[in-house]
Every structure is written in structure tokens, then in C-alpha cells.
Amino acid sequence: MANNGLSKTEKKVAFSLASVFGLRMMGLFMIMPVFALYGQHLEGFSPLWVGIAIGAYGLTQAALQIPMGILSDKYGRKPIILIGLLVFALGSLVAANADTIYGVVAGRAIQGMGAIAAAVLALAADLTRDEQRTKVMAVIGMCIGFSFALSLLVGPIVAQHLGLSGIFAITAGLAVLGMIIVQVLVPNPISQAPKGDTVATPTKLKAMLKDPQLFRLDAGIFILHLVLTAVFVALPLDLVDAGLIKEKHWMLYFPAFVAAFILMVPLIIIGVKKKNTKATFQVALMIMMVALGAMALFSNNLMVLSIAVVLFFTGFNYLEASLPSLIAKFCPVGDKGSAMGVYSTSQFLGAFCGGLLGGGAYQLVGAEGVFAVALVLMAIWLFLTLGMENPVLLKSYTLEATVEGKEQAREMATQLSQLAGVAEAIVVLEEKVAYLKVDEHFDLREARAVLGSVS
Incomplete structure (x- = not known):
């Protein structure tokens, strides 16, 4: 497999997962420019509660981001992502049907409980080669930025014609579309990327x-x-x-x-x-x-x-x-x-x-x-x-290591540290992997020789 560009599978992974991430973030962002203006009919409306409603998803996201990533490591990326998107859709429906600002806050908090960011990025890592992983993450990052820009355009237009409840209903639909993309377009990982890279x-x-x-x-x-x-x-x-x-x-x-x-x-x-x-x-x-x-x-x-x-x-x-x-x-x-x-x-x-x-x-x-x-x-x-x-402008590598014991892992780490261009090296026995930070003088073939990897 060529190392100078994304493979067909990696392109599919990049754009499908970027779409899932983007659809979800667009659903979160769309109410930001309009809620203070179109939520004034809600019982309990006040500037303080507007702020709480806009930011409520952040509290549950912050609380569950790391646990959901760990769960994806244990039970699989795709099941956790699908559950997260379903929870997000349910939260959107709660907010869409709310007559009070407190109901919207509850819906936004439930939306945040579908904290899939860590699981999506971990799945992207699982399905890409180390040397191409940065490009895939960049595509996902660009899609998040684009979704934010698009939400500033779409949010006010949708609110004008369908109101706040329409925005939340569309958000639920976007979550369902995300679930379909995960099931139909995202490949199933054969192996997991090393934990140090993902979770x-x-x-x-x-x-x-x-x-x-x-x-x-x-x-x-x-x-x-x-x-x-x-x-x-x-x-x-x-x-x-x-x-x-x-x-x-x-x-x-x-x-x-x-x-x-x-x-x-x-x-x-x-x-x-x-x-x-x-x-x-x-x-x-x-x-x-x-x-x-x-x-x-x-x-x-x-x-x-x-x-x-x-x-x-x-x-x-x-x-x-x-x-x-x-x-x-x-x-x-x-x-x-x-x-x-x-x-x-x-x-x-x-x-x-x-x-x-x-x-x-x-x-x-x-x-x-x-x-x-x-x-x-x-x-x-x-x-x-x-x-x-x-x-310092260093490049990161994650390489397989045929290592059987702690002493061998220590010896490998020592040898890797002595190679030209290696700024930092660690070998993790449990994951059978070596993590390297290197400069332009690094020779990948020398590192593979030390690790006993197949080039």
C-alpha cells in the first residue's frame, strides 16, 4: 500500500466520519445565532436561561466525553457511536416538543449525553495508517469548521420558517442520517489503533x-x-x-x-x-x-x-x-x-x-x-x-513492535532513542507498539529493523 496518499478506504473513512461529526455539530450549533431571538415565546424565558440552554450540552459532553471513549474501547466504536447519535436524536426531540425553556435545557443536556467525539476520532485512528492519520483528522477538523459556518447560514433561515421546534426536529433528522452513514458507509475496523493514540x-x-x-x-x-x-x-x-x-x-x-x-x-x-x-x-x-x-x-x-x-x-x-x-x-x-x-x-x-x-x-x-x-x-x-x-516541528509515528518481555521492551526503547532523528521513543509491551517523535533526519527503515517489523 502506498504511503504517499490516502487509500480508497481511508478516503471513505475520512469523509464518512467527517460527515457524521459535521451533521452532529451542525445540530448543536444551529440554535446559537437564533435562540435568544426565537425562544422568547417559551415559558420561563430570560437571558440567563437562554445562556444555560445554549451551553447545557457542554456540561454533559464534558462529563461523558472520556467515559464514552473508554466504553468504545471496551464494547466497540460503532455501537457506542450509534447509541450516542440515538441519545442525541432523543434530546433533540425533547427540545423540539418543549413549551418551556426548562424543557429545552433538558433536551440540550440530553443531546450532550450523546458524547461521541472521542469514539469517532478513535474509529478514524483504527481505520487509518499512522502516516495518513493526520490527514484524516484534518479532514474531520475542516468539516467541523464548515458545519459551524453552515449553521450560521441555515439556523436563521430555518428558524424564520419553522421556528425553534423546526430546528430541533431537523437536528433529530441529522442524527438519524448520521446513524445511517455509520452503518452503511463506515467500514468495520479489523483491529484497534493503540490506546495511547486514541482513548x-x-x-x-x-x-x-x-x-x-x-x-x-x-x-x-x-x-x-x-x-x-x-x-x-x-x-x-x-x-x-x-x-x-x-x-x-x-x-x-x-x-x-x-x-x-x-x-x-x-x-x-x-x-x-x-x-x-x-x-x-x-x-x-x-x-x-x-x-x-x-x-x-x-x-x-x-x-x-x-x-x-x-x-x-x-x-x-x-x-x-x-x-x-x-x-x-x-x-x-x-x-x-x-x-x-x-x-x-x-x-x-x-x-x-x-x-x-x-x-x-x-x-x-x-x-x-x-x-x-x-x-x-x-x-x-x-x-x-x-x-x-x-x-519543535516533530513528526509522530506509531509502529508495531514484536516484543515479548519487559527487558526486551526496554532494550528496544534504548536502541530507538539512539537512532538519528529520534527525539523521544517509548515501547509499550501491553500494546506491542512503539511511539516515536522524530525530526527530518529520521529513517523509518532503521526503526523497523530495531522493532522487527515487516517493512
């Missing part, structure tokens, strides 16, 4: 939190999604106050997201060319801070708000795309699953806290207060990045 190990979670570089990134994704959710509690109401009727909000959001995606590209190119990810990262943070400052100071000026939305998404898109790859670069070799488990939990917990904070702040101090609090949080994140290191 979080509970005993290692504390170590992940103690790592200063990983902690900065976990705190960052927490703040990023807290700010995103809080902003979408206040921004739709603010845009109406500034003169943009709710039926036309999609005409701002979608072009703004596309423009932001184009503006993000130079940031990526500069970061790669200068080999200074930290500086580019900080520039993206400052762009978001400028946007939030403009939102707070010019909340009644539609033109300024529109420019601020473009800037906000420019910074957000860059940071959202950069953080997972930085986690992979900074995490200890063989611990990517645990590092990503903590990262995902932080992300969803941030969404819940953002809803709570955004709703509470709007109720107390209005939209300007929400944007000001978000600006302060971004400033805290910027301060945290001062101690951030530029990641």
Missing part, C-alpha cells in the same frame, strides 16, 4: 493537567469556547438593537465567517514561514480582543459590529484550528489520547460556562457587559501565553 487513560489525566504547556492549551480552549458561547447569547440581541432584523442575520454571519476564513490563511502562512507559532497565536488573540472591544464600545453601530464579527471569527478560526495540533505536538509520546481527552473536556466545559456567564452577565449589565467580560478573559489567556514555548 484517554484515567491514570494519566492528572499528569496531563500538571504539564504547563498542555495546561495553557486546555485553559485556552476552555476560554475560547466560553467566549464563543457567551458572545452568541448577547450578539443576536445586540444586532437587533442596532437595526438588523432577525430574519437577515444570516446575511451577516455567513459572509463574515467566509471572509474570516480567507483572512485566517495569511496568519497560518506567516506562522509556518517564521516558525513562530507563539507570536501568530498571540496576534490571533489580540485580533479577537480588538473585536470584543469594538462590540462593547460600539454596540449600536451596525457597521462597526459587522467588522467586529469578521475580526472575531478570524481570530477564532485560527485558534480553533491551531489548538488541536499544538496539543499533539506538546503531549508526551504515547499519550495523545489522554491529552486530547482533557482538551475535549475543557472545550465542552467552556461552552457550558460561557452560556451561564453570558446569560447572567447580559441580565445584569447588558450586551456591552458580556463583551467586556469576554475581553477580560481573552486578556487573561494572552497573559498565559507569555510562558508558552514554540513547538
Whole structure:
């Protein structure tokens, strides 16, 4: 099998799992730009409960993300994914039939209980070769970004014609479509990828939190999604106050997201060319801070708000795309699953806290207060990045190891560490696998010779 591109099966895996992920995330995102506007008929409606309803899925996602990944390791990826999608569909139906905002909160919380992110990424790892795994994960990541952009377009249009209940009904339908894709299009894995690459190990979670570089990134994704959710509690109401009727909000959001995606590209190119990810990262943070400052100071000026939305998404898109790859670069070799488990939990917990904070702040101090609090949080994140290191550009490999005992595993790890280009090496006896981080001087054939693998 050629190593220079995705095989036919890997392409099928990438696009089918990306579709499943994208459909589910679109279902979660569609209410963000419209709930504060179209939920006002619900009994118990208030800005605080709007925030709780928007962010409720994050709490259950955060609580169940790692356990669902572990269950997928025990009972199989596809059964857990199917159960998660079914739970997500049921939560959508509960929200669709709710007459009170509390019913919507319950439905959103149930949606979050279908926490399939870890299982989907683990299945993607199971079905792809190590050297192609990054490409498959990138396709899934791009699809999530596209689903978010599409939700900003589709959400307001669907809400205009079918109301909130229509959005939740469509969301349930998307979950069912996802289940069909999993059953019909996603291949069945013959073997599982090594646990270190995919599923979080509970005993290692504390170590992940103690790592200063990983902690900065976990705190960052927490703040990023807290700010995103809080902003979408206040921004739709603010845009109406500034003169943009709710039926036309999609005409701002979608072009703004596309423009932001184009503006993000130079940031990526500069970061790669200068080999200074930290500086580019900080520039993206400052762009978001400028946007939030403009939102707070010019909340009644539609033109300024529109420019601020473009800037906000420019910074957000860059940071959202950069953080997972930085986690992979900074995490200890063989611990990517645990590092990503903590990262995902932080992300969803941030969404819940953002809803709570955004709703509470709007109720107390209005939209300007929400944007000001978000600006302060971004400033805290910027301060945290001062101690951030530029990641060394290393490539990761996961290779089979014909190893029978602890002594042999130690000897293999020692020999691998001495090879040219190997920065870090670990051999895990229980998984019969070697995890390597290497630079451009690494020779894969030499490593395979040490491991006794068939080249």
C-alpha cells in the first residue's frame, strides 16, 4: 500500500466520519445565532436561561466525553457511536416538543449525553495508517469548521420558517442520517489503533493537567469556547438593537465567517514561514480582543459590529484550528489520547460556562457587559501565553513492535532513542507498539529493523 496518499478506504473513512461529526455539530450549533431571538415565546424565558440552554450540552459532553471513549474501547466504536447519535436524536426531540425553556435545557443536556467525539476520532485512528492519520483528522477538523459556518447560514433561515421546534426536529433528522452513514458507509475496523493514540487513560489525566504547556492549551480552549458561547447569547440581541432584523442575520454571519476564513490563511502562512507559532497565536488573540472591544464600545453601530464579527471569527478560526495540533505536538509520546481527552473536556466545559456567564452577565449589565467580560478573559489567556514555548516541528509515528518481555521492551526503547532523528521513543509491551517523535533526519527503515517489523 502506498504511503504517499490516502487509500480508497481511508478516503471513505475520512469523509464518512467527517460527515457524521459535521451533521452532529451542525445540530448543536444551529440554535446559537437564533435562540435568544426565537425562544422568547417559551415559558420561563430570560437571558440567563437562554445562556444555560445554549451551553447545557457542554456540561454533559464534558462529563461523558472520556467515559464514552473508554466504553468504545471496551464494547466497540460503532455501537457506542450509534447509541450516542440515538441519545442525541432523543434530546433533540425533547427540545423540539418543549413549551418551556426548562424543557429545552433538558433536551440540550440530553443531546450532550450523546458524547461521541472521542469514539469517532478513535474509529478514524483504527481505520487509518499512522502516516495518513493526520490527514484524516484534518479532514474531520475542516468539516467541523464548515458545519459551524453552515449553521450560521441555515439556523436563521430555518428558524424564520419553522421556528425553534423546526430546528430541533431537523437536528433529530441529522442524527438519524448520521446513524445511517455509520452503518452503511463506515467500514468495520479489523483491529484497534493503540490506546495511547486514541482513548484517554484515567491514570494519566492528572499528569496531563500538571504539564504547563498542555495546561495553557486546555485553559485556552476552555476560554475560547466560553467566549464563543457567551458572545452568541448577547450578539443576536445586540444586532437587533442596532437595526438588523432577525430574519437577515444570516446575511451577516455567513459572509463574515467566509471572509474570516480567507483572512485566517495569511496568519497560518506567516506562522509556518517564521516558525513562530507563539507570536501568530498571540496576534490571533489580540485580533479577537480588538473585536470584543469594538462590540462593547460600539454596540449600536451596525457597521462597526459587522467588522467586529469578521475580526472575531478570524481570530477564532485560527485558534480553533491551531489548538488541536499544538496539543499533539506538546503531549508526551504515547499519550495523545489522554491529552486530547482533557482538551475535549475543557472545550465542552467552556461552552457550558460561557452560556451561564453570558446569560447572567447580559441580565445584569447588558450586551456591552458580556463583551467586556469576554475581553477580560481573552486578556487573561494572552497573559498565559507569555510562558508558552514554540513547538519543535516533530513528526509522530506509531509502529508495531514484536516484543515479548519487559527487558526486551526496554532494550528496544534504548536502541530507538539512539537512532538519528529520534527525539523521544517509548515501547509499550501491553500494546506491542512503539511511539516515536522524530525530526527530518529520521529513517523509518532503521526503526523497523530495531522493532522487527515487516517493512
